[in-house]
Amino acid sequence: MEFDNNLNEISAKIQLLKKTAVELKKLGENFPALEKNIARILASLKMLELNISDIVDLSPDG
Amino acid sequence: MHSDQKYWNPVLETLSQKKLKALQLKKFKRIFQWAYDRSKFHRKLYNQAGITPQDIQSFDDVRQVPIVDKSMMRDVQRKDPFPYGDNLCVSLEAVCEFRQTSGTTGQPIYQADTWQDWEWWAECWSYTLWAQGYRPHDRVFIPFGYNVFVAFWAGHYAAEKIGCEVVPGGVLDTQARILKMRELRATALMGTPTYILVMADTAKSKMNIDPSGLGILKITCAGEPGASIPGTKNRLESAWGAKVFDHAGATEIGAWSYECSAQPGGMHVNDAFFLVEIEDIDTGEIIETPERRGKMIITALDRYAQPCIRFDSKDIIEWDSKECACSRTFRLIKGGVLGRTDDITKVKGVLLSPIAIEQVVRGIEGLGDEFEVVVDKVGDIDRITLKIELLPGMEKRRSAIDQMLKDQLRLQTNLGYRLEYHEIGTLPRYNVKAKRFKDLREHS
Numbered sequence: 001m002e003f004d005n006n007l008n009e010i011s012a013k014i015q016l017l018k019k020t021a022v023e024l025k026k027l028g029e030n031f032p033a034l035e036k037n038i039a040r041i042l043a044s045l046k047m048l049e050l051n052i053s054d055i056v057d058l059s060p061d062g
Numbered sequence: 063m064h065s066d067q068k069y070w071n072p073v074l075e076t077l078s079q080k081k082l083k084a085l086q087l088k089k090f091k092r093i094f095q096w097a098y099d100r101s102k103f104h105r106k107l108y109n110q111a112g113i114t115p116q117d118i119q120s121f122d123d124v125r126q127v128p129i130v131d132k133s134m135m136r137d138v139q140r141k142d143p144f145p146y147g148d149n150l151c152v153s154l155e156a157v158c159e160f161r162q163t164s165g166t167t168g169q170p171i172y173q174a175d176t177w178q179d180w181e182w183w184a185e186c187w188s189y190t191l192w193a194q195g196y197r198p199h200d201r202v203f204i205p206f207g208y209n210v211f212v213a214f215w216a217g218h219y220a221a222e223k224i225g226c227e228v229v230p231g232g233v234l235d236t237q238a239r240i241l242k243m244r245e246l247r248a249t250a251l252m253g254t255p256t257y258i259l260v261m262a263d264t265a266k267s268k269m270n271i272d273p274s275g276l277g278i279l280k281i282t283c284a285g286e287p288g289a290s291i292p293g294t295k296n297r298l299e300s301a302w303g304a305k306v307f308d309h310a311g312a313t314e315i316g317a318w319s320y321e322c323s324a325q326p327g328g329m330h331v332n333d334a335f336f337l338v339e340i341e342d343i344d345t346g347e348i349i350e351t352p353e354r355r356g357k358m359i360i361t362a363l364d365r366y367a368q369p370c371i372r373f374d375s376k377d378i379i380e381w382d383s384k385e386c387a388c389s390r391t392f393r394l395i396k397g398g399v400l401g402r403t404d405d406i407t408k409v410k411g412v413l414l415s416p417i418a419i420e421q422v423v424r425g426i427e428g429l430g431d432e433f434e435v436v437v438d439k440v441g442d443i444d445r446i447t448l449k450i451e452l453l454p455g456m457e458k459r460r461s462a463i464d465q466m467l468k469d470q471l472r473l474q475t476n477l478g479y480r481l482e483y484h485e486i487g488t489l490p491r492y493n494v495k496a497k498r499f500k501d502l503r504e505h506s
Contacts, residue, residue, distance in 0.1 A: 050335070050364050051074065
């Protein structure tokens with residue numbers, strides 16, 4: 001499958017995005033427009049994890 | 063735009079079954095731990111069974127996890143945290159969506175979702191719509207009364223996510239919806255099979271509009287099994303001149319399966335997001351082999367606010383032995399959802415599924431789309447009356463149709479029926495889920 005070789009790289013970038021979003025969320029306390037938009041971004045990032053990151057660390061033979 | 067990519071997720075949808083199983087086990091452990099840590103309901107249930115998260119190491123361990131059914135969910139709701147009760151795994155502040163079941167089989171179940179869960183709903187539906195050929199150039203009309211029932215809400219959000227243009231056909235009546243579809247040149251449609259048939263009939267009989275000329279190319283049906291019943295599917299496709307696809311989901315579960323554009327005579331289970339087990343109704347044994355029917359026990363592997371772990375859906379399904387031409391590795395269930403354990407009833411000592419009757423009626427030319435089945439007793443003997451509508455101009459064929467019906471019903475259900483013909487348009491019409499089966503025996 002054409003994407004298999006890139007999965008680690010894609011997953012790493014998802015984690016980077018997540019780290020940034022979590023940091024932003026901390027900065028957004030008492031700043032609803034920041035906090036609530038970050039909450040939505042984190043939900044979308046979770047979908048990326050379900051679609052990609054979750055299979056990255058499965059053992060190759062199963 | 064990657065409209066030529068046939069899979070929504072080219073990795074997961076082609077992953078080997080071995081890897082999918084590994085993914086399911088990993089996710090099952092995760093959701094089990096989550097529920098155990100956060101929900102009194104789940105922790106009590108599992109403690110009583112002597113199972114902790116550390117005990118889940120294999121699918122054999124998964125099968126020891128107690129099954130949850132609707133009655134258990136009804137028992138906990140309307141208590142704190144109100145109205146969901148103690149199977150809620152997040153704070154009430156984190157809940158942003160309320161839905162409830164239709165209550166067809168009793169007191170409705172309330173369902174809480176966080177925004178992440180709602181994204182997940184739309185994600186599951188995105189697998190469905192993409193597999194059925196929805197693309198950003200589509201203009202999707204949704205003739206659904208947006209309300210407390212989940213129905214096509216997530217289909218709406220998924221179509222937006224895919225990049226389609228979505229036209230919400232909410233409070234319009236059927237004729238206004240048809241006019242709006244024509245005015246905007248909609249290319250796709252979602253609805254229950256019952257309502258999609260009603261729309262076609264309304265267009266033809268009341269508006270002199272041929273629905274097959276409206277330009278609808280694909281229709282996604284859900285809420286009832288009709289789009290997987292060949293007779294009903296043929297009627298829908300022929301009336302609209304469109305491809306008709308089945309999809310199955312439920313408020314407490316999520317959008318767990320879909321028919322793909324190859325139309326394999328069944329639906330794919332989204333094996334990456336759900337763990338579907340089939341249990342023998344009599345013995346409780348888990349069925350792994352194809353073409354053996356049982357009831358579905360399902361786990362939504364990524365739903366967090368109100369987890370769905372080994373839920374008895376009461377759907378009857380069976381694995382298909384063949385692989386799909388679409389090359390998805392997600393397993394196929396043959397013929398879609400074949401019935402519900404609470405729909406199947408014994409008549410004259412024979413198990414009767416209303417779906418078998420629908421397949422016969424909808425497969426006979428000359429009969430209208432609607433029908434009704436009434437079971438009552440004459441003395442001590444069960445009697446089944448099948449009410450059908452003869453299409454205008456078919457009077458001369460009535461005796462041939464009569465014979466065909468009796469033969470097919472006997473063949474498909476092993477039962478004899480009293481046939482009652484009604485004028486076209488006189489049997490009840492339904493806009494959402496139809497109630498065509500009436501068992502009056504307890505009142506006889």
